[in-house]
Amino acid sequence: MAAAASPTSLESAPRIFRLVAECSLSRARAGELRLPHGPVATPVFMPVGTQATMKGITAEQLDALGCRICLGNTYHLGLRPGPELIQKAHGLHGFMNWPHNLLTDSGGFQMVSLVSLSEVTEEGVRFHSPYDGDETLLSPERSVEIQNALGSDIIMQLDDVVSSTVTGPRVEEAMYRSIRWLDRCIAAHRRPDKQNLFAIIQGGLDADLRATCLEEMTKRNVPGFAIGGLSGGESKGQFWRMVALSTSRLPKDKPRYLMGVGYATDLVVCVALGCDMFDCVFPTRTARFGSALVPTGNLQLKKKHFQKDFRPIDPECSCPTCQKHSRAFLHALLHSDNTAALHHLTVHNIAYQLRLMGAVRASIVEKRFPDFVRDFMGTMYGDPTLCPTWATEALASVGITLS
Amino acid sequence: MKLSLTKVVNGCRLGKIKNLGKTGDHTVDIPGCLLYTKTGSAPHLTHHTLHKIHGVPAMAQLTLSSLAEHHEVLAEYKEGVGKFIGMPESLLYCSLHDPVSPCPAGHVTNKSVSVWSVGGRMEMTVSKFMAIQQALQPDWFQCLSDGEASCAEATSIKRARKSVDRSLLFLDNCLRLQEESEVLKKSTIIGVIEGGDVVEERLRSARETAKRPVGGFLLDGFQGNPTTLETRLHLLSSVTAELPEDKPRLICGISRPDEVLECIERGVDLFESFFPYQVTERGCALTFSFDYQPNPEETLLQQNGTQEEIKYVDQTKKINTTICNQEMTSFEINLKEKRYQEDFDPLVRGCSCYCCKNHTRAYVHHLLVTNELLAGVLLMIHNFEHYFGFFHSIREALKNDRLEKLKELIHRQAS
Secondary structure (H helix, E strand, O other): OOOOOOOOOOOOOOOEEEEEOOOOOOOOOEEEEEEEEEEEEEEEEEOOOOOOOOEOOOHHHHHEEEEEEEEHHHHHHHHHHOOHHHHHHHHHHHHOOOOOOEEOOHHHHHHHOOOOEEEEEEOEEEEOOOOOOOOOEOOOOHHEEEEEEEEHOOEEOOOOOOOOOOOHHHHHHHHHHHHHHHHHHHHOOOOOOOOEEEEEEOOOHHHHHHHHHHHHHHOOOOOEEEEEOOOOOOOHHHHHHHHHHHHOOOOOOEEEEEEOOOOHHHHHHHHHOOOOEEEEEHHHHHHHHOEEEEEEEEEEEEEEEEHOOOOOOOOOOOOHHHHHOOHHOOOOOOOOHHHOOHHHHHHHHHHHHEEEEEEEHHHHHHOHHHHHHHHHHHHHHHHHHHHOHHHHHHHHHHHOOOO | EEEEEEEEEOEEEEEEEEEEEEOOEEEEEOOEEEEOOOOOOOOOOHHHHHHOOOOOOOEEEHHHHHHHHHHHHHHHHHOOOHHHOOOOEEEEEEEEEOOOOOOOOEEEOEEEEEEEEEEEEEEEHHHHHHHHHHHHHHOOEEEEOOOHOOOOOOOOHHHHHHHHHHHHHHHHHHHHHHHOOOOOOHHHEEEEEOOOHHHHHHHHHHHHHHHHHOOOOEEEOOOOOHHHHHHHHHHHHHHHHHHOOOOOEOOOOOOHHHHHHHHOOOOOOEEOOOHHHHHHOEEEEEOOOOOOOOHHHHHHHHHHHHHHHHHHHHHHHHHHHHHHHOOOOOOOEEOOOOHHHOOOOOOOOOOOHHHHHOOHHHHOOOOOHOOHHHHHHHHHHHHHHHHHHHHHHHHHHOOOOOOOHHHHHHHHOOO
16 A cells, blocks of 8 residues: 655646636635646636536537536446547547647545445445446556546546535544545646646545645645535535635635535536535436526426427527527427437527626626625525525625525 | 429430529529428428528428418418528429428328328318418418328229329419419429229320419329339320420439439439438438549549449348338438448548548548447538539539430449
8 A cells, every 4th residue: 555645756747727816805716727728817707517428519619608617437447438439539629629628536536425235445446337347446546547547637536425414433433544545646647747646635524634734735745625525415514614724724726626516506606615625427418308497497398388489598608508499389399309408408508507607707897796796696696685595694604695 | 473494305304404492593403402391390400401402402492291280380481491591592392292202192082182290190171271371471382182092912993093183273263362362372282193013094184284284293102112112103194195295294212323314314303302411311421423424534433432332232132131221222322331440541442521521431431330329410411512512413424415424324323
């Protein structure tokens, strides 16, 4: 077993984050990531393209929407088509022909959430492949090796993931193990100049454990930090407190990536709490169920009352779907077996997310983020008092009041 | 609308249909095909991805079976189906049925024809049919017709006669209703030639329909399996011989490259483009060559490639018949096959479609194996572009008196 890496082990870790503006009231920041495949403005929402594809939309469509970074999943790609093939195809960028940035997760979360027969040991996660029943070990070294082959711009450490609803000694064990696995990932990383390895803060919903994890991991000179172990089944009250604790202890000059967050309200609140990067399957997944995201929530376009609604999904939206199509047409198309319906909504929902982040960023740069938050909540909930309690509290904790 | 023939060679008509559309400035090239749609949209494709394709036909085919249930919505919308579906610039032809999912027989009466939609069977009398067309406002539409004489194994003369009588009656009633509506007068009715496999009835249908003021003719009932077409080709020639030269002849249910050529030689002008869609749905890519005058080196390479692929296809056809691939033709490759897993070539070397310019066989293989939606998108783009390129090559071959060469090339690949 590798010894814990010394704090200077990754001195050459690049500074990939440039701070552009900060909110004087809250912890919100606007910035820019400098990545091998180009700059990325933050705060940023990263759509999830699990298996080397953004579901039904082409790389060109995704580029045209302004997306400059998206996710691939190491677990899925490690199985099909496998790292050797992807390497032959000139990495994941070459394989899917995506010219901008890619972030791959370690495979850890899927291992635990998707696979019923997985076993975590100090070595790594041992599991059975759902496709051929083979037994494999995903160790920190193997995860980094696969991600090195994929060639993504940001790679994630393998962390020992426990559900946020788990309590007791397992949480502490996982937290300390994640630190040890971080050091093993750092040691195994073959391409620190081309790929940025992020640490993932664990510790569940225990403030002391999380604080310990933060103290230890921030000693490692990685280019960025993710806040993990949240966005599971925990209450929103616990959720925001752990996010706030994490951002209060993370360095300001490195990006903070909050994993698995994608609902509009959550994004706005967590930007206020000091997060820069987000990913979530929600917008693209909900599109495939016929749900279109709008500033007031969502439209379930399959419902009958959209049958004769000849307005676009959102008259303020400039995406190709809203430019060309009405709710009525999308309603009709959603009731057919033409998959084009799903793609129209996927395009719109990604546009919605990116536009939201763009608006958030502009408000930070223009020093009116608190007003933006108030407007946003007003539109979403009708009245500031109708905003969910957890969000009101979270915003208040960083100086933003809603009424 | 004006059909001008540039030339007629061995029964093949090369020309243009001009002055089409609401503004009267659209043109359709013949021989040509119509863009196949499902519920008013090209399958898998948004406007953005559709317009990445080169050579998209000026006229799209809509199906009444997919749109009839939205009749009320369209009537309230008032501005016509073209605008509703986001294709205001396209010429639109509305057929009765979807060529890919032919409807169950037994639902035509003296007064009505049924189409099958998502919501079930929709029975249409002449007045309901015309009310729907009034809401749709297509440029052309297939007249209500009785196409079931060709459904059964052997048509009785009585059934064939009924199909002709009914279709003529429907046509006369539709024309009458059209006269009474300013909106409907802006659309062109396409008369439908019926009569099953009974020569006398076919000729009667052709002569009688030609007497009416229709804008063109739909040759119905020639579709089936490859052997049924063979026996009907002779009949087809007799039928088109009875039709005026200055009106377009459409055929439904025929879309395979070899069959398309056979029909063009027998005076057919316009075809549906559902074949590339069927190829897409079985995870295949069209690879057949229509380059009838390649350079010698390319010929050698193509021949070697084609032969190898055809050989492999024959071998695997038997294995695959159990998994619904028995309809796969030799015009395509099955990208689900393991041999494409590490094939970093484009689907077709030299193809300029978005898929071939940006992606590899290995990538599409991966998308198919993982059941990703993008597989359908990329294959549809490629298959449409390849198919439209084929029609372009037909027109070029006719222009340069090379159709024999093209026909030879296609038939070599059809075995």
